[in-house]
Amino acid sequence: MSGGGRRGEIRAHLDSTRAQLEATNAKIEEKAGRNLFLAIGVGLLLAAVFLGSLLFLESLFACFIALLVAVAVVELATAFRVAGRRVPRIGVALGGLSMVASAYFYGAEGLLLSLFAASALLTIWRLIEGVLARTPVEPRTLVRDIFSGLFTLVYVPFLGSFAILLRAAPNGEWWVFALVLIAVSVDIGAYAAGVTLGKHKMTPRISPNKTWEGFAGAAVASMVAGVVIALSALDQPWWIGLVFGVLVLLTATGGDLTESLIKRDLNVKDMSNWIPGHGGLLDRLDSLLPSTVVAYGLALILGVLS
Incomplete structure (x- = not known):
């Protein structure tokens, strides 16, 4: 067989193998709802960052949690806003970061007090936005937005800060x-x-x-x-x-x-x-x-x- 024929066979074999892998990955992705190989790669990267911050310095771990909280609350607030619920992104981010800092410096009591303070800040923030809005905002809409923001504070920074409290233990x-x-x-x-x-x-x-x-x-x-x-x-x-x-x-x-x-x-x-x-x-x-x-x-x- 000539060199060109062998190269053609090898290329055809590689194309067939690639097509089989792509078909298998497509079936897995369809059933599981995500790209398996990409998810594993990103997951390993996140795991490396997590372990590095966890095992070396408690303050570094607190900073890592603060970063996760800041991104996650903005992400959830944005999703709420896309759905028509105006949750102040800066307000929930500031409230979330204050809760993480309070958990790190003052423990469980600080976390609880900061939750109340962040909730009050968010409520006042949204009410001021409603008053200053160019078009009148219905009270029912304001209440819905405020409760969506309060849920964001409890769901992400409050629950997430328990990891800082746990890390502080012997x-x-x-x-x-x-x-x-x-x-x-x-x-x-x-x-x-x-x-x-x-x-x-x-x-x-x-x-x-x-x-x-x-x-x-x-x-x-x-x-x-x-x-x-x-x-x-x-x-x-x-x-x-x-x-x-x-x-x-x-x-x-x-x-x-x-x-x-x-x-x-x-x-x-x-x-x-x-x-x-x-x-x-x-x-x-x-x-x-x-x-x-x-x-x-x-x-x-x-x-x-x-």
Whole structure:
């Protein structure tokens, strides 16, 4: 066979392989709702930044959380505004950052007080905007906008700041690491089992891609991860790891479904397209935000936060 014929065969083989890979990736993306390979690459990059900030300096971790909070609250406020609810983006960003700073410097009491202060700031901000608007704003519209802004403050910076409170505890970096590890295990277990075995829809009206098989995979992955991390890093018995895994399984799944409900209410597919392969930042934090409270509560019950 001539050299040109061999090159033609090799090129045809490569084209066939590429077409098969693209077809396989398209099927996975259609079933799972995202680009698998791109999502993994971006996820690894985010994980590296997270671990670097978590394990080296507590102040660096607080800055990392502050950055996530600032981006996420602006993202959610923008989604609300697209849906016709005017949430002051600068107001929620300032309020969110003040809550993160209060949690870092003054602990749980500071976080709670800053929530009230940020809520008052946001309410006054929106009322002033309404008064100064060129066209009259109906009271019902103002109330709706204010409550959307208050929800933003509670959902993102208040819940997210519990990670700072947990990090401040003795051995706190490993508790935060355990929380994220279990939450990621939930996501991976649900993804793997859902893509390969998923047939029975879990909540078709809320999240069409979720299946009971995926939930079962998430349950197995979260409990295994919980037991392993409890024994290896948290100095806790295996059954505490099992409880930790089950609690995060429930809160992570609930957080994911809650964000799906929010997106359906706002009529958006993703909160934004800032993170390639993942959608918006909140699309990645939805399972972690409520789980931080559970992890903090478990550590509090066990006397870790002394």
